[in-house]
Amino acid sequence: MRPLPRLMVAPNGARRTKADHPALPITDDxxxxxxxxxxxxxxDGAHLHLRDANGVHLLDAPRYRALLDRLEAEFPDAYLQVTSEAAGRYDAQAQRAMVRQLxxxxxxxxxxxxxxxPEDWPAAREFYHWAADAGVEIQHILYxxxxxxxxxxxxxxxRIPGRHHLVQLVRGTYADGADGALPLADYLAEMTRASDxxxxxxxxxxxxDETASLVEAARAGGKARVGFENSLQNADGSRAADNAERVREVxxxxxxxxxALS
Structure with missing residues (x-):
């Protein structure tokens, strides 16, 4: 299993549009x-969301394949991850079908x-085991x-196979930012219960708080995901010009x- 990248960019997400920031990418280009x-x-990695002609979140295996082919040709060493996010448009069956096709x-x-x-577990278990057998590496999102x-x-x-797992921890929300976010230590304490x-x-x-939170995670042994999917702001509260500015700061x-130190 390939390690997660040290710093992954999530440049658009499923919800924000150019009305939120003109530099937010919508098209594949x-x-x-x-x-x-x-x-x-x-x-050293990118987390990718597609949008349809109206800028709405899209799960589409052929579109994803075409985009991945372009990116893999230009960035053969990058960690290029697609999303299966529902975003209020898709149910679990449709999400799994897209991943199976792609x-x-x-x-x-x-x-x-x-x-x-609970009734969803049989189909979910079968999907997780299929992915492991098919060489599809899942990063499990936990909120x-x-x-x-x-x-x-x-x-x-x-129910979820394997002994080594890729995880995405999420602190905060679109609506409230970091307000009310639980301490990172609370997430990590639960992970220690999986001793095997x-x-x-x-x-x-x-x-x-995005930058400070990501630095805290790195110091605790984690990796960082940054970008306009989660925040448009720099650490000083200013509005970032684009995703690359957020990447540079973090x-x-x-x-x-x-x-890099040797």
């Missing part, structure tokens, strides 16, 4: 250009979207310490990898 700028600024190397999947009620607890239970029961499992984890955070603030 814009996504390619923004990915290029962000890799030059220090990102069979991406890397995809993010929210546990709470796969399992909305709270309680969700981490449920994830650990699923690991211990064998190991984790490669990443954090995303919202609002002006890249400079993160502890530098050992290879």
């Amino acid at each position: 814009e996504l390619v250009a923004v990915t290029r700028d962000c890799i030059a600024a220090g990102a 069979k991406p190397r890397y995809v993010s999947v929210a546990l709470r979207e796969m399992v909305r009620q 709270s310490p309680q969700e981490v607890q449920g994830f650990v239970i699923a690991l211990n029961s064998g 499992h190991s984790f490669d984890w990443m954090l995303c955070s919202f609002g002006a 890249n400079a603030a993160l502890p530098q990898p050992a290879s």
Whole structure:
């Protein structure tokens, strides 16, 4: 299983539009250009959302394949991850169908979207085991310490296979930013309950606290996801000019990898 990138950019997400920020990428051409700028600024991975002709969130396997082919040709070493996010448009069956058709190397999947009620577990379990067998590496999105607890239970029961897992922890919300966000330590404490499992984890955070939260995560052994999906603001509260500016700030603030210091 490939390690998560040190710094992944999430340049658009499923909800924001150019009304929120004119530099937010909507088209595939814009996504390619923004990915290029962000890799030059220090990102080593990208988390990708498609939009339809009206700018609405889209899950479309052929469109994703075409975009990935373009990006993989230009950035063969980058970690290029697609989303399976529902965003109020798709149910779990449609999300799983897209992933099965695309069979991406890397995809993010929210546990709470796969399992909305206990009756969803048989289909979810089959999907997680299929992905492991197919070489599709899932980064599991967990929005709270309680969700981490449920994830650990699923690991211990064998509903989610494997012993080493990729995780995306989420602090804060679109609506409230970092207001009311729970401490990172609460998430990590729940992860320690999976004594027979190991984790490669990443954090995303919202609002002006994004940079500080990502630095805290890196110091605790995690990775960082930054970009307009989660925040438009720099650490000083100013509005970032574009995604590359957010990448540059966070890249400079993160502890530098050992290879960069030698």
